[in-house]
Amino acid sequence: NAGVMQNPRHLVRRRGQEARLRCSPMKGHSHVYWYRQLPEEGLKFMVYLQKENIIDESGMPKERFSAEFPKEGPSILRIQQVVRGDSAAYFCASASGSRHENTGELFFGEGSRLTVL
């Protein structure tokens, strides 16, 4: 029973390029969350998605960042025209519908570490 899978684990981009980070939730999970961990900071909520729906994107910068969770395939966090300040670890977490409501337990992936040169 595979856990939350994220790729790439490490990504290097030059300023102005695009970064795409992918997340496959645990089997049977339909809720996906993205968190960002900046250097020396705690994890911060970015966006909450269910299949084909963005539930809450209040933690995501209004420009250059977008997220999707299509009917088929992984969730994708997309960062356009990256800047140095985007360098961080991006974590994906998933939860099942019913279990999420009962226990509130999230399961995290190993993260994607973005470095912007």
Next chain:
Amino acid sequence: KQEVTQIPAALSVPEGENLVLNCSFTDSAIYNLQWFRQDPGKGLTSLLLIQSSQREQTSGRLNASLDKSSGRSTLYIAASQPGDSATYLCAVRPKRGSNYKLTFGKGTLLTVNP
């Protein structure tokens, strides 16, 4: 706005010592509190989840307590081992509003020396 603080920021102990990590939060209206472990360059591993109605949870050498009224939680690690070296994160889930958003502390970096 919920704020989570973890003290100390870093802790170094000799192997075999019992230790306590502290977590405090400003808004006591929480749904639950979760302790995670994060190894360098790795993801988060859930250690213990305490519901707001519970006082403590235990798993092996770990014991987490919750005092919701005072806004505090502690993670007790018994007989520490070098393999326990990692960053320990505390996160709370709010009871009201967007209760799917965890608020994390910055963590305590634990080093257990052989």
